[in-house]
Amino acid sequence: MALSRLLLFVLLSSYYYIAHGGHRNGFVVVQTRSFESKSLCSASTTNLELGRASVPVVHRHGPCAPSQSSHKLSFAERLRLSRARANFIMSRASNGMVSTRDDDANVSIPTHLGGSVDSLEYVVTVGLGTPAVSQVLLMDTGSDLSWVQCAPCNSAACYPQKDPLFDPTKSSTYASIPCDTAACQNLTADRYQNGCTDGGAHCGYRVEYGDGSKTRGVYSTETLTLAPGVTVEDFRFGCGRDQRGDNDKYDGLVGLGGAPESLVVQTSPVYGRAFSYCLPALNSDAGFLALGAPRAADTSGFVFTPMSHLSDTATFYMVTLTGISVAGKQLDIPPSAFRGGMIIDSGTVITGLPQTAYNALQAAFRKAMEAYPLLPNGDLDTCYNFTGYSNVTVPKVAFTFSGGGTVDLDVHNGILLKDCLAFTESGPDVGLGIIGNVNQRTLEVLYDAGQGKVGFRAGAC
Incomplete structure (x- = not known):
């Protein structure tokens, strides 16, 4: 009888873990039905x-x-x-x-x-x-x-x-x-x-x-x-x-x-x-x-990094990446791979990483997702077939910025798009990269040009 109760407890705990997005060793278990777009608008309020x-x-x-x-x-x-x-x-x-x-x-x-x-x-x-x-x-x-x-x-x-x-x-x-x-x-x-x-x-x-x-x-x-x-x-x-x-x-x-x-x-x-x-x-x-920027007392939840601009183009807001981690493990990417800087853009969908950084991310992500079949001809180069899976275990991906701040991307909405890794290669390491809007989802991204910094706050919407 005691053994039956223990098994029931384990089964219920596992169900709760999966249903509520379990976290384990740098991975998150999510239901595939949460990948689907809803057809109705949800009324909500903005907490500012x-x-x-x-x-x-x-x-x-x-x-x-x-x-x-x-x-x-x-x-x-x-x-x-x-x-x-x-x-x-x-x-x-x-x-x-x-x-x-x-x-x-x-x-x-x-x-x-x-x-x-x-x-x-x-x-x-x-x-x-x-x-x-x-x-x-x-x-x-x-x-x-x-x-x-x-x-x-x-x-x-x-x-x-x-x-x-x-x-x-x-x-x-x-x-x-x-x-x-x-x-x-x-x-x-x-x-x-x-x-x-x-x-x-x-x-x-x-x-x-x-x-x-x-x-x-x-x-x-x-x-x-x-x-x-x-x-x-x-x-x-x-x-x-x-x-x-x-x-x-x-x-x-x-x-x-x-x-x-x-x-x-x-x-x-x-x-x-x-x-x-x-x-x-x-x-x-x-x-x-x-x-406007939040009051100083309301910025404790932000991770900040210095903002920069191109010398002859005032339009774009730039930051410097110093590292990327997958499933809690920092990737072996030399600092020179990020020397071109990254533009943050609300209108670009997919993040473009310099070649060395992208290759390291793609390899690590594919290894972490090797339990799921790759689509050979996806719209992006790392797409998966989740047909038949009710739950998927997705690795966490995090950016580390100049100044040491680390930002976890939302799992899975900030990492996958249409069951594809929402990254691509932007070109040689000497060039610019772009942080697209998929990676920015659910983060409050604060552009404070007056203070010369960019902030990220998790779980803002």
């Missing part, structure tokens, strides 16, 4: 410190998105667009294209992750104009200039969106930026200017993205509403009159890069050139985008 306001943000194609599209790309095509974006960022960074305040008046904007993994995938909902008109904007740390589609714009020049086109004639605070102003002339230095429009009366802008999409129109100012009672007056943005590319349903883009045109720099007198976000693990869960 007192004094930070929040507004809704959702994913482009997830169930929480304010606009649903019938235009769906294959996983392979989504990866192609993400690679194109990553290659563009690398090229731009390589070719040189393009004071801190203790302020509690921060702004938070909720986010959701969707089932799509297009190169730009997280959206925020803000208000533009007076009276404020809701605009659903892609969130992008790899861009600076924000823009929306503006009326008048016919179907040949603008793509379909759910919301009505923003009509500047209906706003009492809209103004186009004259061509002979410093604001317009500064666009030239960042390669966004497109000359003068309407006979020289207005400043023109033009942006081309890594996935081939483009926008051009009139550089303008307007009142931006981030949350009820929280506004940015004279916000500089592009009033788009001609868009091209694989755009669908969303209304525009908000740039969070480090150049003067970005929302982050424009609001720096209030928020100190700091912002953070948390990208949720599932398309039905909520995350957030927040302007």
